[in-house]
Amino acid sequence: MTRATKRVVVTRRIFPELIEDLKRDFDVADNEADIAWSPPELAAALKNADAALITGGDRVDAALLAQCAQLKIVANIAVGYNNIDVAACTSHGVLATNTPDVLNEATADHAWALLLAAARRVGESERWLREGKWQRWTFDMFAGADISGSTLGILGLGRIGRAIARRAGGFGMQVIYHNRTRLAAADEAGARHVNLETLLREADHLVLVVPYSPAVHHIIGAAELAKMKRSATLVNIARGGVVDDAALVDALRSGRLAAAGLDVFENEPTLNPELLTLENVVLTPHIASSTRATRTAMASLAIANVRAALAGERPPSLLNPEALDHSR
Numbered sequence: 354m355t356r357a358t359k360r361v362v363v364t365r366r367i368f369p370e371l372i373e374d375l376k377r378d379f380d381v382a383d384n385e386a387d388i389a390w391s392p393p394e395l396a397a398a399l400k401n402a403d404a405a406l407i408t409g410g411d412r413v414d415a416a417l418l419a420q421c422a423q424l425k426i427v428a429n430i431a432v433g434y435n436n437i438d439v440a441a442c443t444s445h446g447v448l449a450t451n452t453p454d455v456l457n458e459a460t461a462d463h464a465w466a467l468l469l470a471a472a473r474r475v476g477e478s479e480r481w482l483r484e485g486k487w488q489r490w491t492f493d494m495f496a497g498a499d500i501s502g503s504t505l506g507i508l509g510l511g512r513i514g515r516a517i518a519r520r521a522g523g524f525g526m527q528v529i530y531h532n533r534t535r536l537a538a539a540d541e542a543g544a545r546h547v548n549l550e551t552l553l554r555e556a557d558h559l560v561l562v563v564p565y566s567p568a569v570h571h572i573i574g575a576a577e578l579a580k581m582k583r584s585a586t587l588v589n590i591a592r593g594g595v596v597d598d599a600a601l602v603d604a605l606r607s608g609r610l611a612a613a614g615l616d617v618f619e620n621e622p623t624l625n626p627e628l629l630t631l632e633n634v635v636l637t638p639h640i641a642s643s644t645r646a647t648r649t650a651m652a653s654l655a656i657a658n659v660r661a662a663l664a665g666e667r668p669p670s671l672l673n674p675e676a677l678d679h680s681r
């Protein structure tokens with residue numbers, strides 16, 4: 354039986370005006386407490402839902418989908434979608450969508466914020482200053498690494514990677530990148546394709562933007578860190594699991610690697626406690642896309658995806674077009 358008003362479940366708190374917008378057309382249930390639902394809680398919440406607006410912390414897999422007979426779409430409010438088993442969605446006739454492009458610039462800005470802060474020791478020197486330790490100036494205080502004129506390495510040159518690469522021009526940097534397959538020259542944003550070894554060896558600063566998949570789990574581990582310059586900075590805005598955090602802690606502690614800027618972590622929001630003890634790492638809580646305007650644009654795109662799916666139309670950022678043939 355189809356209901357007159359479709360039910361949309363929003364799994365985490367989003368801006369109230371977006372909920373109001375949804376409520377004009379749908380029966381909306383949201384997670385007012387904003388505490389991530391466990392798998393059974395998520396299944397219970399989505400049991401009678403026609404659409405789900407979810408975030409990267411919500412796992413959508415075959416076990417969940419089997420309990421949600423009404424569900425037509427899972428709309429991720431994130432560009433990364435390693436939390437969604439897209440093949441399972443397709444086999445259940447559920448459309449899956451993400452939020453590409455609208456977050457490219459904000460996310461690239463944050464990669465630069467982490468890179469500049471880590472290489473120039475901003476967090477460490479600010480903590481020191483706030484602790485009242487600045488009694489006298491010294492010639493070598495907090496001497497960091499040059500950004501201008503250095504070589505930027507990017508692992509995963511996609512939409513966000515290109516936005517990062519474009520900003521490097523303002524710093525007079527050389528940009529090298531590694532993707533498994535070289536891009537067409539028009540898509541390289543002036544960056545030079547190199548193999549992973551060369552990327553690790555030549556980058557003065559290395560930014561990780563590669564989408565997470567099991568194939569790239571711990572693609573940066575002890576062996577890779579050992580190939581980087583000792584003076585290098587590592588920035589991870591991709592996903593936890595791309596870096597072996599324990600190996601990174603060892604490299605930062607031993608001086609094998611100068612600095613790191615991290616927005617994502619293995620097992621986040623629980624961090625490797627050792628990271629918190631290190632001065633040469635800048636840590637942010639997975640906020641690379643978090644500007645008011647960008648988060649609004651991401652949720653608005655996710656809502657546009659939901660509206661299209663529930664109207665029987667193709668959502669603008671559909672991940673599994675093959676599901677359209679047998680969508681519910």
Ligand code: DGY
Pocket residue numbers: 409430431432433434456639641642
């Ligand atoms: C994304 O969009 O994948 C981000 O990591 C979510 O903030």
